[in-house]
Amino acid sequence: MGRVLASISYLKEVTPRSQDYIASFGEKLSSAIVCTTLKEAGLKTEWYTGGNAGIVTDDQFGNAIPLMEITTYQVKKNLEPIIKEGVTPVITGYIAHTQNSTTTTLGRGGSDYTATIIGVALDVDEIWIWTDVNGLMTADPKIEPLAKTIPTVSYVEAMEMAYFGAKGLHPRALEPAANKEIYVRIKNTFNPEEEGTLIEKNQNVKSVDIAKAIAIIRDVALVTVSGAGMVGTPGIAAKVFKILGENHVNILMISQGSSEANISFIIPRNRLDTATNTLELALLGSGNIRGISAEEDVCIIAIVGAGMKGTPGVAARVFTTVADKEVNVRMIAQGSSELNISFVVKEADGVK
Structure with missing residues (x-):
């Protein structure tokens, strides 16, 4: 690693590939210590990196995607024989490698x-x-002291919660288990006797548990693209999102009224300057777009629960409660699955 750091120092440049290589050392060292x-x-153990264990990914450095077919074959080949011999494999999380054995990482919480x-x-x-x-x-205990552990949730509920920042769960982690219908349990290292949360296929809905969790997502920004020329003009939304995608700006939430006169969306706050600058350069002066505005002091509130599906009046109860606290809602979105209602408010109002 010393040679890599020296070359970065000389070149004054670090590539995503180099970042993955450097980031891998923390997991390598900690897992070697555990092993x-x-x-x-007195245990029989063997130490592996994720790549050596058999996890093979594409070359999207920093957020690599596993190639599950070859990964399944390699993991079985590498680990099943030693497990049958009573050896416990200690495997680095977060790290994998490409088919050419180049180190990759699986993203935050990988x-x-x-x-x-x-x-x-x-x-x-x-x-x-x-x-x-x-x-x-059910909520962030730092904000709501009465927050409780949820005993069971379905894969789809847990995926929604993970996407909106549920502590202790990677947003993509559940997809492989859900595809094979394997149970996943979240447990506390410092309280191992606690049952934790069981994640399974079935959606267990109780009449009193219409919503299972409330999440707040900070460090986001609201961008609005508007103009009368957008009305009835095909391809405007596609152009906006294409520009953002090409500049690696992730969109967390989208809303557009039926008037078609504006599109609002939520992005990570640290990508706001990139988003607004590139959109202004590409769209202003085209005749269709009048303005691009941004608000930094916002947050997303997300309410998740399978019990909301097909239950009349849930949105009414949510927004009546919000209005009673004199909180102004800036943007609303709900998917057709009805498992989640998300809305945007000023960041100062989020904890209300």
Whole structure:
């Protein structure tokens, strides 16, 4: 790693490939320490990086996508024989490699993803993800002291919660397990007796639990593209989102009124300058777009629960409660699945 850091210092430039290589060392060192500790305790263990264990990805450095067919084959080939011999494999989370053995990483929180990839490849009965909370919570306990652990949720509910920042779960981690219908359990390393949260296929809906969780997502910004020339003009939305995609700006939420006179969307706050600058250069002066505005002091509130599906009046109750607190809603979105209602408010109003 010293040579890599030296070259970066000389060139004054770091590539995504180099970033993945450097970022991999933390997991490599910590898992080697764990493996040695287990050996000293008398266990038979072997240490692997995610790539050496068999996880193969594409070359999208920083957020690599596993190639599941070859990964399943390689993990079975590499790990099943030693497990049958009573050896416990200690595998780095977060790290994998390409088919050319170049180091890649699975993105933020990718250790959860590693666990489900390995579990699915080995066709296990249940995957346990150890974290520092008792499971998925009904709300952030730092904001709502009465927040409780949710005993069971479905894959789709958990995916929604993970997307909106549920602590202890990677947004993509559940997809491999859901495809194979393998149970996933979230447990607390510091409270191992706690049952945690079981994630399964079935949606267990109780009449009193229409919504299972409320999440707040900070560090976002609201961008609005508007203009009378947008009305009835095909391709405007496609052009906007194409520009953002080409500049690696992720869109978290979209809303457009039936008048077609404006499009509003939420993006990460740290990408706001890139988004507005590129949109202004590409769209202003075209005759269709009148203005591009942005607000930084906003947050997303998301309400998740399978019980909302087909239940009349849920949105009315949500927004009546919000209005009673004198909170102005800037933007609203709800998918056709009805598992989630999301809306945008001023950041100062988010905790209300």
